[in-house]
Amino acid sequence: MAPVPVPGWRRALRPAVPGLALGAGWGLAVLLLPAGQPATAWAAEGAASAPASIAPATAEELAELAARRLLVPVEGVAPAALRDTFKEARDAGARPHDAIDIPAPHGTPVLAVEDGQLVKLFTSVPGGLTVYQFDPSGRWAYYYAHLDRYAEGIREGMALQRGQVIGFVGSTGNASPDAPHLHFAIFRLRPEQQWWRGEAVNPYPVLTPGPGRP
Ligand SMILES: [Zn+2]
Numbered sequence: 503m504a505p506v507p508v509p510g511w512r513r514a515l516r517p518a519v520p521g522l523a524l525g526a527g528w529g530l531a532v533l534l535l536p537a538g539q540p541a542t543a544w545a546a547e548g549a550a551s552a553p554a555s556i557a558p559a560t561a562e563e564l565a566e567l568a569a570r571r572l573l574v575p576v577e578g579v580a581p582a583a584l585r586d587t588f589k590e591a592r593d594a595g596a597r598p599h600d601a602i603d604i605p606a607p608h609g610t611p612v613l614a615v616e617d618g619q620l621v622k623l624f625t626s627v628p629g630g631l632t633v634y635q636f637d638p639s640g641r642w643a644y645y646y647a648h649l650d651r652y653a654e655g656i657r658e659g660m661a662l663q664r665g666q667v668i669g670f671v672g673s674t675g676n677a678s679p680d681a682p683h684l685h686f687a688i689f690r691l692r693p694e695q696q697w698w699r700g701e702a703v704n705p706y707p708v709l710t711p712g713p714g715r716p
Contacts, residue, residue, distance in 0.1 A: 559690075559703040567642070567688070567708040572615040573665055574709055575646060576604045576684050586706040600702035601645070601687035602709075608650055608682045610671040614662040615644055615686075615709075621697045623658055629685070630674025634697045635662055643700055647685040648677040 559567070574581055590599045614635060621643070622634040629647035633656075636643055650672025662668065673682045688708065689700025 563690070563703065564707060567703075570616055570637075572705075572709055573613050574604070575613050575615050575644075575686050576606045576671060577611040577613055577667075579604055579606060581710045584706060584710055586704070586710075588702075588704040588706055601647075601685050602705050603683045603685055605681065605683040606671045608670075608672055611653075611667045612646055612649060612669045612671055612684055614664060614666045614668055616664045618644070618662050620656065620658060620660045620662050620668070623652065623656065626675065628676045630672065630677065631669065632675075633668050635668075636691070636695070636697070640695055641691055643689040643691050643697060645685075645687040645689065647687075648672055648675050648683060650674065650682070 574584065584602060584604065587599055587602050591597070592599050612633075616637060618635045618637045620633060621636050622632075624632045624634065626632060631649040631652065632645065632647040633649065633652070634643055634645055646668065648671075649669035652669045653667045656668055671682050671684050673679045677683060677685070686705055688703050688705045690703060691700050
């Protein structure tokens with residue numbers, strides 16, 4: 503999660519060496535993509551698109567998600583221990599976080615927050631080892647990043663059960679080795695249900711205690 507001061511390089515290269523700037527810009531753009539966002543996949547898909555936009559969840563959506571009583575996706579972490587890091591800036595303010603970070607020791611089991619389908623196992627420069635899960639309705643995606651490794655037997659297309667171990671906390675991608683954590687995001691999928699595209703909603707109010715949730 504350490505800020506990477508590469509945007510300056512891009513600006514410096516662009517006017518001086520236009521041909522180089524394109525290539526360098528593309529390579530750096532991959533490096534600059536936010537940790538743990540579907541934007542990482544956009545790069546892999548070859549689209550130079552902007553990162554996922556934030557579209558605040560409506561009250562109805564929040565109520566719906568809260569009613570699912572999603573598990574905190576890191577074993578042994580209580581909802582009350584979570585911190586809302588959704589709006590924190592990353593890369594020196596270059597982008598919003600759009601997720602929450604859940605610190606835990608290396609190797610702590612990462613759990614599926616609810617039933618659903620494991621749609622994609624993806625490795626990206628910023629996110630490291632990641633898992634994309636769709637919820638049972640196919641309208642939401644859950645994203646788990648910086649995994650140290652996947653759980654044995656995990657494969658794309660498989661059904662996941664709430665609480666199933668999908669991997670282990672680590673610091674792959676751009677996470678600091680000194681601060682292993684799970685980067686967890688919830689995305690509202692588009693009708694096309696593309697795993698790499700969606701609008702981030704804040705997982706914090708969904709995972710934390712509230713009215714009707716002890
Ligand atoms: Zn994060």
